[in-house]
Amino acid sequence: MQKLAAEFVVAADACDRMQKESCQDADALLFRKFARQRTVNKGNRGGAQGHYAVAPSGELLASSSSANPKILVEMMKAGLAKWATLPREKRLLPKAPDPKAAESWRRAEKLYPTDGLALRVVARDKKRERWPDSNLDFAWFRKDEARSLLPAEPKKGDQYDVPQGLVHRLAQFHLVDNVHALNYTTFPKNAIEKARITTTVVQVEGDLVSVSFEGETRTSIEGSKKIGYAPKLLGRAKYNLKDQKFVSFELVAVGMRWGLGNCNQRHNPDPALMGIVFTIAGDSPAERLPPAFVSRYGW
Amino acid sequence: MTSLRSLILILAFALPAAAADEFQEGKLTDANYAKWRDHVLPRNWELSYRKIPWRSSYWEAVIEAQEADKPILLWSMNGHPLCNT
Numbered sequence: 557m558q559k560l561a562a563e564f565v566v567a568a569d570a571c572d573r574m575q576k577e578s579c580q581d582a583d584a585l586l587f588r589k590f591a592r593q594r595t596v597n598k599g600n601r602g603g604a605q606g607h608y609a610v611a612p613s614g615e616l617l618a619s620s621s622s623a624n625p626k627i628l629v630e631m632m633k634a635g636l637a638k639w640a641t642l643p644r645e646k647r648l649l650p651k652a653p654d655p656k657a658a659e660s661w662r663r664a665e666k667l668y669p670t671d672g673l674a675l676r677v678v679a680r681d682k683k684r685e686r687w688p689d690s691n692l693d694f695a696w697f698r699k700d701e702a703r704s705l706l707p708a709e710p711k712k713g714d715q716y717d718v719p720q721g722l723v724h725r726l727a728q729f730h731l732v733d734n735v736h737a738l739n740y741t742t743f744p745k746n747a748i749e750k751a752r753i754t755t756t757v758v759q760v761e762g763d764l765v766s767v768s769f770e771g772e773t774r775t776s777i778e779g780s781k782k783i784g785y786a787p788k789l790l791g792r793a794k795y796n797l798k799d800q801k802f803v804s805f806e807l808v809a810v811g812m813r814w815g816l817g818n819c820n821q822r823h824n825p826d827p828a829l830m831g832i833v834f835t836i837a838g839d840s841p842a843e844r845l846p847p848a849f850v851s852r853y854g855w
Numbered sequence: 856m857t858s859l860r861s862l863i864l865i866l867a868f869a870l871p872a873a874a875a876d877e878f879q880e881g882k883l884t885d886a887n888y889a890k891w892r893d894h895v896l897p898r899n900w901e902l903s904y905r906k907i908p909w910r911s912s913y914w915e916a917v918i919e920a921q922e923a924d925k926p927i928l929l930w931s932m933n934g935h936p937l938c939n940t
Contacts, residue, residue: 561907564928567916568909571931583914587931608929612921632928639926648921658914680895690897693939738934788883808892810883819933831883831895841911848939 557625560632564609568842573661575604582657590616609635611647664846667855673702673802674844676837679735682829691734694837694847695726698855702802706795710757710765718753718771727751727773729849731785731832733813739820741783742849743775750774753789763798769807777815785830787811807834909937 573579574587591604593616606621609632617635620627639647659666668674673696680690697705707716728743753771760766769791776784791807814827837843847853883891909930910916916927930936 561928563926565916565920565923565925566907566909566928566930567913568911568930568932568936569913570933570935572933574913574931583912583917586917587913591931605932606930608927608931610927610929612917612925612927617926635926635928644924647926648924649917653914653918653921655914655918658912662912678895678897682894690895690901691939692897734939738939790883790885790888806892808883808888808895810891831891833892833895835896840905842905842909842937845911845935845938848934 557629557632560629560636563636564632571604581661582653583661586614589614590619594619607631609639611639611642612653613647613649615642615646664850665844667696667846667850667853668844669696669698669702671800672699673697673705673805674837675805675807675834676843677730677832677834677847679733679830679832681735682831685736685824689735691737693730693734694843694845695730695834696847696850696853697722699800703795703800705793706755706765706767707757710760710767710797712757712760714757716755716757718755718769720751723751723753723771723773724748725853726753727775729847729852730834731773731775731787731809733783733785733815733817733822733830734820734848735830736821737819738848739817741777741781741817741820742852743777743783743785747775747777747784748773749776750786758792763796764803765795765797766792767795768792772811773809781815782825783815783817785811785813787830787832791834802836805834805836809833905937911935911937 571587574584575591590608590610606619607628608619609617611617617638618631620631622628675695677693677695678690701722704719707714724745727748732739732742751773753769756768758766758768769789771789772787774786787809788811789807789809793805794803796803809832810829812827813830815825816822910919913929916929920927
């Protein structure tokens with residue numbers, strides 16, 4: 557399969573925006589050109605989600621969203637076979653696509669905090685209900701926000717409250733139940749019942765400050781939908797004062813979650829333990845993807 | 856989504872091993888901190904799909920494929936397949 561995949565330019569992208577008929581972005585116009593040609597054959601479930609083999613022109617070569625790897629292989633082979641039959645004018649766009657066009661719909665990517673802190677956020681249930689049993693998002697902090705996670709002049713033994721705005725942001729948009737799938741239900745400000753993180757300076761060695769984190773949050777939506785999460789938080793990190801950067805970072809949240817969410821494929825609303833871990837993200841393009849709710853950061 | 860993630864793992868030639876969930880402690884404490892952290896963090900095989908050199912946007916792939924005269928293999932989901940989907 558890897559050999560087959562090497563015949564393609566391989567990409568992953570969200571289809572939420574592109575599949576909307578009202579979206580006139582250049583990528584969306586091309587995407588809908590082939591997405592609407594999908595058939596229900598060979599395991600396609602319909603809808604725009606799935607795998608596509610497509611020409612740069614937007615010509616559909618093959619598609620599938622089947623669970624069966626043999627079907628994916630078949631789809632890739634069928635795509636390559638069709639590709640081989642297409643004349644150049646059908647394979648390619650009449651003129652080179654404009655890289656700058658993406659600037660209008662990839663605004664969130666531009667917010668990446670190069671000199672701040674980008675964290676990978678993984679959520680998982682204590683007790684596995686079904687596969688997948690974990691999900692991944694990112695949390696971003698601008699340079700000044702990252703610096704404000706520890707005191708201005710750190711000395712061993714100092715205790716310091718992380719600014720409320722940052723803890724609220726974590727509680728509203730990152731301490732959420734997305735274990736099985738993207739959860740469009742975030743917590744409004746008035747759902748926050750508790751939100752506190754205390755930083756303790758454990759050690760200062762030259763420019764390197766070691767800290768620990770301790771805290772708790774409780775968010776709860778009442779009414780017809782009862783959804784909430786009440787974790788305790790512990791963590792540790794090292795910050796280089798000279799470079800003004802975290803060199804290591806871990807924050808672990810564990811507590812009961814309850815209720816269902818919007819689109820998160822949760823079927824059992826009963827309270828159950830869920831953990832969420834924040835660690836420093838990598839540097840590849842896949843690790844620089846924006847947090848699901850970065851548009852609500854107020855940046 | 857289950858099926859798509861499984862397919863991607865296969866694409867990376869990963870052989871998922873059953874992850875034992877022997878975790879039994881509920882409340883987060885200094886004593887069980889590492890156990891909880893390790894329970895939540897992904898195993899290597901769970902991240903194998905991230906080793907594929909995905910272009911993180913369809914448009915980026917269109918630009919590259921147009922230039923290279925190659926077809927595109929696109930994985931598309933509601934929510935980005937490489938993070939929150």
